[in-house]
Amino acid sequence: MNNNNYKDKDDEITIDLKEIAYVLMEKLHYIVMFLLVGAVVFNMYSYFLIKPTYTSTSRLYVVSATKDSVVNFSDLSVGTNLTKDYVELLLSYPVLDKVSEKIENDYDYKISSESLQKMISLENPEDTRILNINVTTTDPKVSKTIANALADEAVEYIPDTMGTFKPNIAQVAREAEIKTGPSYLKYTAIGALLGTLLCMAWFIFKYLSDDTIKTKEDIEKYFGMTPLAVLPYVEKIEESENSEE
Numbered sequence: 001m002n003n004n005n006y007k008d009k010d011d012e013i014t015i016d017l018k019e020i021a022y023v024l025m026e027k028l029h030y031i032v033m034f035l036l037v038g039a040v041v042f043n044m045y046s047y048f049l050i051k052p053t054y055t056s057t058s059r060l061y062v063v064s065a066t067k068d069s070v071v072n073f074s075d076l077s078v079g080t081n082l083t084k085d086y087v088e089l090l091l092s093y094p095v096l097d098k099v100s101e102k103i104e105n106d107y108d109y110k111i112s113s114e115s116l117q118k119m120i121s122l123e124n125p126e127d128t129r130i131l132n133i134n135v136t137t138t139d140p141k142v143s144k145t146i147a148n149a150l151a152d153e154a155v156e157y158i159p160d161t162m163g164t165f166k167p168n169i170a171q172v173a174r175e176a177e178i179k180t181g182p183s184y185l186k187y188t189a190i191g192a193l194l195g196t197l198l199c200m201a202w203f204i205f206k207y208l209s210d211d212t213i214k215t216k217e218d219i220e221k222y223f224g225m226t227p228l229a230v231l232p233y234v235e236k237i238e239e240s241e242n243s244e245e
Helices: 002-026 028-048 073-090 093-107 113-119 140-162 184-209 216-223 234-244
Strands: 054-061 120-123 130-137 168-171
Touching: 002 028, 002 184, 028 184, 054 140, 073 120, 073 130, 073 140, 093 113, 093 140, 113 120, 113 130, 113 140, 130 140, 140 168
Parallel strands: none
Antiparallel strands: 054 130, 054 168, 120 130
C-alpha cells in the first residue's frame, strides 16, 4: 500500500509540472512581451541614469637588486614578494592622503581616502614583478591623474618605508578614450531575464492559487470520481443560439 501511495504522489508531481509548462506555453506572448519590456527598461536605465566610467592604468616594475646592481635569481624572488607588499602599502592612508591632496590641487575638489580606495584596483600578473595600478572614475582626466600620482608615491614613499630600492615606472597612465562601463549589453540581458522570470512567476502563482474546478480531469484529480456527463460552456451555447436566429 505504501509503495502505491508513493507512486501516486510522483505521478501527481509530474502532471503538475506538465500543466505548469502548458500554462506558460499558453501565455508565451505575454512572456515575450515582458522580456522585451525588461530589456528596454534596463537598457534605458544604464544609458541615461548611469554615468560612464573610464579606466587608466600605470605600471610598476619591482626588482630588488644587490648593491653591485647585478640582478640574480635571488633578487627576482625577493622582487616577487615585494610586489605583494606594494599592493598592501599602496592602499594605505599615508599614500592615499597625498594622492588626495594632489587631486585637490589639480582639480579644486577633494576626494577622501575611502573614496580613492574604491576607485583603485591593483593587479599583479602571476609569476611577474609587474604591478598594474588601475583607476576607474567618471572623469578620464581624474583617472589618469590618480593612476600616475599613485605610481609616483610608490616610487618615493614606499621604498623609504620598506628600506628597499625604488621600483621603475614601466608605464605612465594615459587618458582613456573608450569608456569601460556600464555594459549596455549586460544590463539589457539582466532586464530581459528579470522581465521573463517575473512574468513566469506571476502566471505560476495564479495557476497554483486557482483551485476552481474547470474540467472533468479536475474532478477526477481532486475527488477521485468520474463525471457521468459534461455540460458545454454557457457562452458557447449562447453563441450557437444567436447563430440559429
